[in-house]
Amino acid sequence: MMKMFVTERRNKIMELLHDKQRLTVKELSEQIGVSEATLRTDLNKMEKNGLLTRTHGGAMLNQQSEVDYDTSFSVREKQNRKEKSLIAKEAFQFIEEKQCILLDASSTALELARYLNEQMIRLTVVTSGIQTALELKDNPNITVILIGGVVTKGSTTMEGTLGVELLNKLNIDILFTSANGFSVENGMTDFNLYEVELKQHMVKKAQKIVAVIDHSKIGVTSSAPFASTDQIDVLITNDSIDSDTERILVNHNIQVISAL
Structure with missing residues (x-):
């Protein structure tokens, strides 16, 4: 073997x-x-x-x-769809013409891609999500770059570090990323170790990190961390965060936005 x-x-x-x-x-x-x-x-x-x-x-x-x-992608995509749509609209305010943005393979990032598809804006979108790339591929104003990697059975994401060489050749303005869980103590965490490894590189490459996390993930810790709380610049969620947690996040210089 x-x-x-x-x-x-x-x-x-x-x-x-x-x-x-x-x-x-x-x-x-x-x-x-x-x-x-x-x-x-x-x-x-x-x-x-x-x-x-x-x-x-x-x-x-x-x-x-x-x-x-x-919890497969098809199931996650249907969960809290309305909330994710609200988060996507809030996330759009951070995007400017001709930027190069990075979207992970999360269902929330896919919602942002769907919203982007309806806007008149010229962008380069780099993504590890197969569905996200397909969503944007016919938009004449958007250049889509799909990060290379391994596609496992039932997955809609590129996994592993084969795409790191490509990432290293790009200047990324903003990374929009979600997670299976987020807590102040453990930061952003995910289950799939291959995906975590790639996301760690994505976090390092971006000038700004925008966490797009619906309320069900707040206070949850999954298997492995890919972004510490100190690495996050903006956190967008669909519900009000309790005042103690929000105060701690603000003390970490994180802009907290509730997409209500």
């Missing part, structure tokens, strides 16, 4: 756990083809990240991880 990178190996562990719910280190070693010592290190790290729970001799899937994994 070809040697896996750490991220590939840990994603494979999660795939196997989602299939079996509980596995021993020995079973994982046989199926993945790496030593039990390596797998114990992986499992301990993944437990710290909230991906799984260690058991005697193995690991089992966390309930929250199962929920995250089973």
Whole structure:
């Protein structure tokens, strides 16, 4: 078996756990083809990240991880659609003519793409979202650049770091990104480790980070962080954030906008 990178190996562990719910280190070693010592290190790290729970001799899937994994893009796209549309309209105010903006593969970013498609504005849109690229591909005023990467089964996003070389050649004015969860302590977090790895590079490349997060994600922490609270410039949500949290965000120099 070809040697896996750490991220590939840990994603494979999660795939196997989602299939079996509980596995021993020995079973994982046989199926993945790496030593039990390596797998114990992986499992301990993944437990710290909230991906799984260690058991005697193995690991089992966390309930929250199962929920995250089973929420497909098609389902997420339909959730809170009206709220995401309001967020998209607020996000548009930060976009200027001839900018180069970066959209992740989230359903909220797709709503922003749909809104952009109705506007008379010239832009370059770089995205890791296949659906987002398709939404904008026929707009004569918008140049669409799709970040390269791996497309996994059932996914609408480019994953992995194959697109990093392309990102490094571009000057990105604004990144609009969503997440499975956002909290002051942990920042923006997501479930898919491949996607997290790419998003970390996207965050580093953009001059401004605009978090577009519907209310259901606020106060939630998913598996792995890709943007710390200090890296976020603007947070747009569809509901009022409690005063204590908003005060903390403002103290972090984050502009908070409620798209009501």
